[in-house]
Amino acid sequence: MAKAGKAKIETYNNPAGGWGALKYVALNLVKEHVADGKGLRTLLSQNQPDGFDCPGCAWPDREHTSTFEFCENGVKAVAAEATKKRVTNDFFARHTVAELMQQSDYELEDHGRLTAPMVYDAVSDKYVPIAWPQAFELIARHLNALPDPDMADFYVSGRASNEAAFLFQLFVRQYGTNNFPDCSNMCHEPTSVGLPGTVGVGKGTVLLDDFDLCDTLFLFGQNPATNHPRMMGELRHASKRGATIVAINPLKERGLERFADPQSKMEMLTMGSTQISSMFIHPTLGGDLALIKGVIKRTIELDDEAVAAGAERVLDVQFIAEHTSGFEEFAADARAQNWEDIIGESGVSRADIEKLTQVYVRGKAVIATWGMGLTQHKHAVGTIQLLSNMMMLRGNIGRPGAGLCPVRGHSNVQGDRTVGIDEKPTDAFLDRLEQVFEFKAPRHHGNDTVGSVMAMLEGRTKVFIGLGGNFAMATPDTPRTFDAMRSCNLTVHITTKLNRSHLVHGKDALILPTLGRTEIDRQAGGAQGVTVEDSMSMVHVSYGINKPASELCMSETAIVAHIAEATMKHRNNGKKIEWLWYAEDYSRIRDAIEKVYDSFKDYNQRITNPGGFHLGVASRERVWKTDTGKANFVVHAIPLDTPIHRARKIHGDKLMTLMTTRSHDQYNTTIYGMDDRYRGVFGQRRVIFINKQDLEMLGLKDGEWVDVVSVWDDGIERRADGFLLVEYDIPRGCLGSYYPETNPLVPLESFADKARTPTSKSIPVLLHRAAVQHAKVA
Structure with missing residues (x-):
């Protein structure tokens, strides 16, 4: 344990x-x-x-x-x-894969940094050392043996740098496929899909300076104190200068109530703190679309009342007239929307919706932020489009102190997408890639994350290469994902530490140890810096300072270059690319990126500025890269026939909706410890947060142990056993629990419309009293 x-x-x-x-x-x-x-x-x-x-x-x-x-x-x-802990060859000699599978995710990563490339030996069920050249040749042999390049998938984690990601996508596309499942598919894909349809660009429109100028902040579906703690400093400053902050989330997270800045001498010495949110709105899971539509409806009603009274308009009529398309149809739909469905589906009273609307219409400069509480639902794309439409009603896009702020997860998840990690690349990007590198790029769409697992299960994918991450534990439907990975001929993981994905392997398997962001990356051209793009489209350079964990660790960029060199020397698809030459000096990769993307003009020079540079977001400048040339209002009905609705018709009130979430002691699938102190959970992770009235209705008690069974219509049993019930302030009918422990409950086929993001925040489940009641927790 x-x-x-x-x-x-x-x-x-x-x-x-x-x-x-x-x-x-x-x-x-x-x-x-x-x-x-x-x-x-x-x-x-x-x-x-x-x-x-x-x-x-x-x-x-x-x-x-x-x-x-x-x-x-x-x-x-x-x-x-x-960490100074090391996973050596001797460690692997002492442990079979079967033995390591019995360890927890926390234990696996806690062993420390990987130090040498390893290959799986089926006879001993152990990983054994392999030299780097032989590892690269094994990968090349498998890739070149495939009858179709689309039988290989290339996963990218958000920790990869722009340089590694660009070189990776260049290699994979010259190899012949667009199969790029990546972590974006599992988190903010609905943002990337939804915003282009309304404002033209799938990125946020604000900078940090806007947080100094806003008077109102709406925080949708996020817990920054755990997931983005540096954001708390901005919220603290905004609150201290009088901005109104509204937290819109099923859970009343402690960090959005009060925050003490560890870097504030006064607050630390006086044991003081700052109030963050002045209003809390608790929609039911999946209820945000209905709630936002309620605010839209009430805002338009207030404007109608102002027109009738000859008073000042509530809507920004000039912005709507000059910059938007589709308003009349949108407004008619909002006026016709009945309040019964808004209230019933949002789980928020009309009085609270009207209070929320008053806060919105009083704001002169409003920022809306959101996390995966909005994106991991079936109707996530519609929710985000309506949120951007709500902001458009009062011109809160493209002016100081106002705008859209999707808060991304991993450090370079946005940058990876910017430089080409996309299973659905645009023709314009592929045209530039072909022009610069003189090869024929594949034009058909590739596999996303869900599609990758399905392709493995169906035998259509036989090689999996992961550039970072913990694919097996991050993905939904865990047992099926395990089956999928084990069906591959080869699995390869480029990684810093041991995780479960390395143990759920193909017939051949490699673990390739890479440098961390903190370590000196020395290549033929000297010590190298890598660049990343943050949530606000700022690009800056990063230089490691520590000695590498092992002399056998290679950088991600160098590993990608060697895989490409070993593979492509046996293939003929256009001009030969000097992969190893690029890996000698990463400025050469940045020069290549600049040739493909106009937004990276003077790339190498601009990253010498402290803080780097802003890529530019057209919608921030009120330039709308849409089909209409304007920001678009889009009509979305409130969903009334979802898998949740259908399951509830069968099971009644006993049907619960579960959301997965992080504890405070984890980041994505990495578990740092066993405490979630802001929610009062210590020394454990298998807990279910539940409303007191639901406990009574189900005939259960706080402190009992339950098994959880997912409700889906494909005949597959999905369950997660042995969870402690914890009475909590959460809306009726809703449950919360940690991932990856509850990922087995998410059906692979349950994903966001148009974006295919797993619906990890809206899982229909039933609770059953566990056969074994564990010892009473203190």
């Missing part, structure tokens, strides 16, 4: 951040054996112009110059990467 303190449920009454954050920072530095001068020097180089970019979240840095800016989970990510 994982190392953990005593399992207990205990109410947490302190603010987020504060001394608790510093305590856990210290604990993690000790745990990873980096609580020394070298470890502190590493932290002081985080997010600095001559240091490295935090390998955690994609929230931008307020001052990428001299300020020591860090957050608790950022320190956990850095400490985990800079």
Whole structure:
């Protein structure tokens, strides 16, 4: 079992951040054996112009110059990467894969950094050493043996740099496929799909400076104190200067109530804190679309009343007239929408919707932010389009202090997509790629994440190469994903630490150890920097400062170049690309990116500026790259026939809707510890948050153990057993629990319309009293 303190449920009454954050920072530095001068020097180089970019979240840095800016989970990510623990050849000699499969996800990564390339040996059921040249030749042999390039999938994690990602997509497209399942498919794909239809670009429209100018902030479906802790500083500053902050989330997260800034001497010395949100709205899971439509309807009603009274208009009629298309049909649909469906589907009273609307229409400069609470639903694309339409009603896009702010997860998930990691590339991008590199690029769409798992299950994909990440645990329908991975002829993982994906392997399997963001990347051209793009389209350079964990670790960029060189020397598809030449000096890769993308003009020069440069987002400038040439209002009906609705007709009130979420001691699938202190959970992870009235209705009690069964119509049993019920402030009919433990409950076929993001925030489930009731938790 994982190392953990005593399992207990205990109410947490302190603010987020504060001394608790510093305590856990210290604990993690000790745990990873980096609580020394070298470890502190590493932290002081985080997010600095001559240091490295935090390998955690994609929230931008307020001052990428001299300020020591860090957050608790950022320190956990850095400490985990800079750990002195090592996984050596001797470790693999002592453990079979079957034995390692019995360890928890926490234990697997806690062994430390990988130090040498390893290949799976079926006879001993162990990973054994392999030399780098032989590893590259094994990959090339498998790829070149495939009768069709589309039988290989190439996964990309958001930790990959622009340079590694661009070279990877260039290699894969010259190889002959667009199969790029990536982490975007599992998180903000509805943002990338939805926003182009309304405002023309699938990115946010704000910069950090806008947080100094806004008077109103709407925070939809996110928990920044855990997932983007540096964002809390911006919220704190906004609150202190009087901005209205509204938290719209099923859970009343502690970080959105009060926050104590660990870098504020006054708050730390006085045990003080800052109130963050002044209003909390708790929609039911999946109810955000109906709620947003309710705000839209009421805003238009208020404008109609103003017109009738001869008063000042509520809508920004000039913006609507000059910059938008489709308003009349949109407004007619909103006026015709009945309140009964808005209230019933949102789970929010009409009184609260009207209060929320009043806050919105009083705001002169409004920012709307959102996380995966909006994106991991069947109707996520429609929800995000309606949110952008709501903002358009009062011209809150493309002016100072106002705009759209999707808050991305991993540090370069947005940058990877920008430089070509996309299973549905545009013809314009492929045209430029062909022009610059003189080869014929594939034009048909490739596999996304869901499509990749399906293709493996059906035998259409036989080689899987992962550039970072933990694919087997991040994906839905875990047992089926395991079956899919095991059906491959070859699985390859480019990674820093051991995780379960390496144990759920193909007939041949490789683990290739790579450098971390904190480490010096020395190539023939000297020490190299890599670039990343944050959530606000700022691109900056990152230089490692630590000695590599092992002399056998290679950079992601170098590994990609060697795979490409070994594979493409046997193929003939246009002009030969000098892969190893690019890997000698990453500025050459940036020059190539500049040739393909106009937005990267003077790339190498602009990253020398402290903080880097902004790529530019057309909709921020009120330039609309849509079919109409304007921002589009789009009509969306409130969904009344979803899998949740259909399951509830069968099972009645016993049907619950489950959302997966992170604990405070994890980042994506990486588990740093067993505590979720802001929610009062300590020493354990298998818990279910549930409303008190639902406990009574189901005949269950707080502290009982239950098994969870997913409700789907394909005849496959999906279950997750042994979860502790925890009474919590969550809407009726809704449950919360951690992933990846509950990923087995998400059907592979349950995904967002048009975006195919797994519906991990709206899983229809039934609870059954567990056959075994475990010991009472303190």
